[in-house]
Amino acid sequence: MEPEPAINVLGSELRVCSTRPLTGFFRDGHCQTCAEDHGCHTVCVEVSEAFLRWQAEAGNDLTTPRPEYDFPGLRAGDRWCVCASRWRDAVESGVAAPVVLAATHQRTLEIVPLTQLRAHACG
Numbered sequence: 585m586e587p588e589p590a591i592n593v594l595g596s597e598l599r600v601c602s603t604r605p606l607t608g609f610f611r612d613g614h615c616q617t618c619a620e621d622h623g624c625h626t627v628c629v630e631v632s633e634a635f636l637r638w639q640a641e642a643g644n645d646l647t648t649p650r651p652e653y654d655f656p657g658l659r660a661g662d663r664w665c666v667c668a669s670r671w672r673d674a675v676e677s678g679v680a681a682p683v684v685l686a687a688t689h690q691r692t693l694e695i696v697p698l699t700q701l702r703a704h705a706c707g
Contacts, residue, residue: 587616591690593698601628601687602663605656615665615689623667624695628687630706633660635681638674663687668695675700682706 587610590598603613607628609621615628629635631646636658639646646664649657658664663684672695674680683704692701 585610585618585620587618588689588691590614590616592686593688593690593692593701594685595690596686598689599684599686601665601684605658605662605664606654607663607665609665611654615687617689617691624669624691625665625667626689626692627666627668627671627696627701628663628684629666629671629681630663630684631658631660631681632679634679635674636660638677638679639670642670642673644670668692672696672700675704680704 592598598614600613601607601615606613608614608616609625610616615626617624617626636647646658683701685705
């Protein structure tokens with residue numbers, strides 16, 4: 585697995601999304617991606633209660649700890665790399681989690697327009 589260039593949606597160096605909890609397809613804290621990342625886990629978000637509930641209802645429980653995967657479970661306020669298409673679906677459902685643009689990989693732009701990301705941007 586070879587990672588793609590670490591460039592964010594703003595055209596600069598991809599910043600860390602989260603190391604506590606440790607996120608990313610490569611579990612290195614970055615929303616880095618590669619050809620094997622079929623889910624395109626490239627959007628760095630700050631999860632909210634509404635987003636976590638919506639994810640669980642869609643069959644993606646992000647709150648339950650999964651020790652076998654070294655996953656502590658997320659709480660509102662945690663940052664996490666999520667699938668670009670899943671985030672876009674959350675926008676359409678009115679529950680989009682705020683996006684950290686500097687930590688969101690440029691590959692996201694193949695799925696979500698920058699204007700939509702900017703409209704939901706946070707620090």
